[in-house]
Amino acid sequence: xxxxxxxxxxxxxxxxxxxxxxxxxxxxxxxxxxxxxxxxxxxxxxxxxxxxxxxxxxxxxxxxxxxxxxxxxxxxxxxxxxxxxxxxxxxxxxxxxxxxxxxxxxxxxxxxxxxxxxxxxxxxxxxxxxxxxxxxxxxxxxxxxxxxxxxxxxxxxx
Numbered sequence: 001x002x003x004x005x006x007x008x009x010x011x012x013x014x015x016x017x018x019x020x021x022x023x024x025x026x027x028x029x030x031x032x033x034x035x036x037x038x039x040x041x042x043x044x045x046x047x048x049x050x051x052x053x054x055x056x057x058x059x060x061x062x063x064x065x066x067x068x069x070x071x072x073x074x075x076x077x078x079x080x081x082x083x084x085x086x087x088x089x090x091x092x093x094x095x096x097x098x099x100x101x102x103x104x105x106x107x108x109x110x111x112x113x114x115x116x117x118x119x120x121x122x123x124x125x126x127x128x129x130x131x132x133x134x135x136x137x138x139x140x141x142x143x144x145x146x147x148x149x150x151x152x153x154x155x156x157x158x
Contacts, residue, residue: 001031001039001040001041002034002038002039002040002041002058002060002062002064003040003041003043003058003059003060004018004040004041004042004043004044004056004057004058004064005043005044005056005057005058005059006044006045006056006057007044007048007050007054007055007056007057008055008056008057008063009055010055012055012057012063013063014055014063014064014065015062015063015064016034016035016036016038016062016064016065017034017035017036017064017065017066017067018032018034018035018040018056018064018065018066018067019035019067019068019069020032020050020066020067020068020069021068021069021071021131022068022071022097022131022132022133025049025050025051025066025068026049026050027042028042028043028044028045028046028047028048029041029042029043029044030042034064035067040058040064042056044056049135050066051066051068051132052066052067052068052130052132053065053066053067054066067130068130068131068132069130070128070129070130071108071128071129071130071131072108072109072126072127072128073099073106073107073108073109073126073127073128073129073131074106074107074108074109074110074113074114074117074124074125074126075104075105075106075124075125075126075127076104076105076106076117076122076123076124077103077104077123077125078103078104078122078123079103083120083121083122084103084104084105086120087105087117087120087122088100088105090116090117090120091105091107091113091117094113096108096110096113097131097133097134098133098134099131099132099133099134100134106129106131107133108131109126114126
């Protein structure tokens, strides 16, 4: 098995690619199948998050380029910054991972959230695209910033 051990600079020759959804790109220890069919394992430093275009070096010098997989996303598009800010506020209040662009906000598709945003006056469309959410104000992955155990008290109010 190929052991992918670190991110590397962009000048290395790429041997193959690895297409992963966000939930796999936030893991630093993971068994994967490279796009060429070879088995590999991620053995990256704790807290590593992979983004589209990252290059990984294996312990044998092999280089793999990361590709963000297409995922089912909901998109809200608006030329009204106030309306987009309201969408970000309400999604963030529900601890939803979001990707913010100047004229749109994307999040993992959820029909309940879609309805909430339609209620705010936004149009919601569903698409398949790579997902690169905001990593959070304290660094780390988009997933590691603030998770709650189901039913657990968590020391702050919403």
